[in-house]
Each structure stands twice: as structure tokens, then as C-alpha cells.
Amino acid sequence: MHRLFNLVFFICLLGGLSFFSSCISESDFADDPVGNFEALWSIMDERYCFFDYKNIDWNDVHRRFRPRITQNMTDEELFGVLADMLAELQDGHVNLSSSFDMARYWKWFEDYPVNFNEEIVNKYYLQQPDYQIAGGMKYRILADTNIGYIYYASFSSGVGESNLDQILATFSSCDGIIIDVRDNSGGVLTTVNRIVSRFITEDRVCGYIRHKTGPAHNAFSDFFNIDLKTAPADRIHYLKPVAVLTNRRCYSATNNFVSVMKELPQVKIIGDYTGGGSGLPISSELPNGWSVRFSASPIYNINKEHTEFGIAPDIFVDMSDTPDKDAIIEKAKKWLISGIE
Template identity: 30%
Template sequence: MKNLKYFFFAIAVLTFVSCKKTFFEPEPQNNPVEMFDNLWSTFNTDYPNFEQRGVNWQEQYDIYRPQVNNNTSDDELLDIFKQMLAALDDGHVSITVPNADQWYSNTIINDRIDNDLFDLELIKTKYMDDNYLESGYGGNTYGWIGNIGYYNIAWIQDNFLDIDDILNYFSNAEGLIVDMRHNGGGDFTWAFSEFGRFTNEKRFVFKSRTVNGSNPGDFTDWWKWDIEPSGTYFNKPIVMLTDRYTISAGERTVMAFNTLPNVTQMGDTTCGAIATVVGKVLPNGWYYTLVIQQTEFSNGVDYEGTGIPPQIYVQNTSEEMNNGVDAQLNAALEQFK
């Protein structure tokens, strides 16, 4: 029931904001100048994280607007959009055009930098016992590495409904590795609603506020997000692994784990694309995404743009991975010795 509370609150806020803007904004015409002005203006009023990302949005306009006229071709306009949005380096900002791959503002995601430094198949074949289990349509992979439980969470959706069975499966474990590397996000309210067995008390995780108005800086009030105890408390030591591909709802789930005294975050810093994302369509059919929210962790820090750093940095290398060695996972296992 708590998940429904979170879900309907989030939908109500986003619907109100979307409707308010839809009723009063004229549709742009299908020409390069109006489409540029519309996209720039939408980010100007709706995107709240320019400061966090060190971007002067007016300067971006001054650089790129003179390059656009009514004779600008689609290819030229797309290239201008990419150059302008690349300054944000935001994993939640993207453009999708027909017959082309989705383009991301974040360089690591768009260019798949170090994408090969995590490989679940390697873990299945080189580390886990043969009787590992999967559930949630691949969202959960879990099993044993000796007497340590290993739980990979690929995304945050209704796969989190299986968490009670998974923790029961590991009731005799000496510790648990929660692998959030390459977690693709989803809907964090599924995680928060099912998080009860990880905590023995109510814990404040983060607060968020959503853009609400036609002027930059117009927001809703802050909304606090908590986790609350439920069921049998799982009080074993936990090591959580993260990397630069841990994004969005995955990062909010990392925040929840980081409020727990028995959790150590290891690996690499997360992506830093945490806020809620929405999509919009230009008159020519191009689809783009942006965020309309600010978040602040319980320690008062906004990790948008920087990512959530681990307590213990460990890097994998391509050479080690090619030799069947996951150094981050090895370091996590060492924590239990």
C-alpha cells in the first residue's frame, strides 16, 4: 500500500506540472528557428540543475542561436542541439530521432566508456555457485559465493517485490553483497516500499522538489522520502557495489542503502543523474528528455552532476576482466574476512 501512496503522489505532482504548462504554452511551428527556441526555452524554465552542472544556459543560447536559421537542415539542427546539450553532461538528457540511436548528453553513457568493466555473465561463471537464481524477468540475480550472499539488481521495478524471498534465501549468510553496478534505474518507489527488512527504524533518505511554474526557480515545496521498518530485520553486514552506470532510481536506492549503518559502498562513483526525467516531442517528431526536479540526500548534499561517491574506491580494468577477474567484487568479498 505504501508503494501506491508514493506512486500516486508522484503522478499527481507530475500531472499537475505537465497540465499547467500544456494549457498555456503555444505549440512551436515545424521550422528550425522555432524548434531551437522551443527546446532552449523549455530547458530554461523546466531544467533546474544548471548550477549543479556548471552551465550558463544563456551563454549556450548566445553561442548556438546565431547558427540557426530557416534554411538550417535537419542534420545541422540535430548537431547544434547535441553540442548545446552536451554541456550538461546529464545521463537523463537525450535526443531520439528516426533511424538513429538515442543520443545522450552524458559522455560516459553515450560513448559507452568503460562499459566492459562490469560483466554479470563473468560473475555467474567465475564466482557464483552453479545453483544461482533469477527472478523479476532478469531484474534479480542472486546466489552464493561461498558463505556470502550475492544479489545483483539490474533495475528498480516490481522485481523489488521479491526482496522478502531473497533475504529469506540468505538468512544463513555471513554477509551480503548488493551489486548495483550498471543498474539502469526505473521507479525508486518500488524499492522504498519494499525496503522495510533492511532497516530497524524509520530513516530519512532524501528530499525532492519539482519545477512548478513558468519562471526559472519556481518549485513545489520539498517532499521528504523515508524508509520504514517492516518484517524481520536483516541486520547482516552489506557491501554495496556501484559504478558510473548506476543511474536514476538506482541512485536513489543507493541513497537508501547509504542511510543504513551496516552498509559499505564500494566501487566507483554513480552516474549523478538522479532527478525525475520527462520526455517531450518537437513538431518534427524528435523526442527529447530532461529532468524537472532537484534532490538532496539526508546529509544535505545534492549529488546531481557529481554522483554518489563510494566509501572505498576500487577500479576494474579491461585486462583483469578479460582474465576473468572482477577486482571490485574481490575487494567486496575481502570485507567479510
């Protein structure tokens, strides 16, 4: 995130690495199905950060899955069992990667309404091809309104300071801005702070982070502040009303963006719950070379609350069946124009 956050996380990571290196190494386990199963179970047992919050009995998981491991099983069969075991964590930041597959947990969005239709957005709001593009953001002033609209598909798509200056200069006379991050599954946390810094005028604490200090499931450090600096005075700021549009596919860095924006007095979150994903992930390796990524450090909102399972909108809206309208955008327009929720 901000440089201070990077420093804090680096300090946290150093502490974590000293703990990790003293607990588990590839040489502790044989490179066979049983050894790889035990290595994965042990890595998660000592390093995963949400066992207590999610009320997961990891010992019971071992009891249920260990009988499925046999020494003569194929790599594909082993991979399937390990993937099923990791799915017990219900975490989209948990992946097992081999040369032939990547295990993933996507139920955080698969079992929920989509609440987004890119074709409708492109045709009726961005009015393709008339919109402009700056960095990873598509933007325009919505037709027949004085409202700026931004669609941002991924926090992995770079948005520089000059891009933000250009967009906000275009919207400087607008009565409000819609920032649509639906279907944005995350990316780079520093980009979150770069964007949010344009909507504040004073430095602030925007959340907290903790890190594991030992193998026990409840062994965590104290809370470290995640500090956010306002953009320099020579950059363009926007302090009029802002609507942030969300759905269940808002995940990871996008979840963090929503968490921070939700605390600003001029902002309303409109749409559906976000998908969550508040654990900062790291990676480790099994004896056979497969890589496992997992949530190692929980990030909290300003109230020191978990957002791992998602963030509620201020104004809940489900997409309607109207073929040429987006109910969530229309609700945002109404709020920005009239102030009525």
C-alpha cells in the same frame, strides 16, 4: 517511490503542470528550424532543474547555437544542432527523440573505468549455470564462503515481495550479503523502495524532492520528504552487514538506491563513484513532433545534497588485472568476513 512520495509527486506535478501550461505551447513557435530551435531552448530554459547547480549560462548557449540554425537545413542537420545544444547540460536524463534518431549524453560513464566484467562474475562467482533467479535478480551463496551474492542488472526488471522473501530466506544464515548493481542504469523507483524496505525495521525519511514553481532557474518549491516504510513484519528482513557494489554505470534509480542504502548503518558502498542522474524526468514536444525528455524535479539525499554527478563509495576499489578475480567482489568479501576496510 512510496505511496506518500507518489502523492507528493502528484501534487508537485499538478503545480508544475499549471506553471508549464501557462508558459509554453507548441503554437507559440513555428514548425520550421528556427521555431523548433526556439521552442526547445525555451522549454529547457523554463523547466530544466539543474542550471544553477551546474553553473550553466543558458543564454550564452543560445548565443552560440542560434547562428547554426538556417531555414533551409535538413531535419538531420537540425537534429544534430539541437542534440549538441542539449549535450551542454551534461545530463543522461536528457534525450531528443525523432523518427530517425535519439540524442543522448553518455559521457557520465564513457570517460571512466568500467570496473565490471560480466564474464568473470558469471564464471567465478555466480558460477553459471548454478545460480538461481528470482524476478530480475541472480543469486547464490558464494562458493567456499558464507556470503550471499545478488546481481541485479536493472531496476526495470521486476522483483516482487515473494522473490525477496525467497532470496532472503536462502541467505538467512549468511554472515553478510553482497548486492551488486554495477552496470545497472536504473528503472523503477518503487522497486528501489521495495528492496530497501527489507534492510530497515523502522519507517524513515530517505531523501527529498523539489519541483519548479516558475520559469526562473532558481524558482523551486520547498523540500518535500520522500518517506520509506519498512516491509511488513510478516516479510523477511535482513539486518546483518550488506555490501553494495557500484561503478559509474549505476545511474538514475540505481543512483537513488545507492543514496538510500549508504545511510544504513550496516551497509558499505564498495567500488567506484556512481554515475548520478538525480533529476526526475518528464517529457515535452516540439512543434515538429520530436519529443524531448529532461530532468524537471531534483531529488536530494537525506542531507539535502545533490547526487546528480554521482555518489562516492565508502571503500574505493578499482578493478585489478587478475584474470580470474573481481577485485571489488573480493574487497566486499574481505569486509564482510573480517570487518576490515
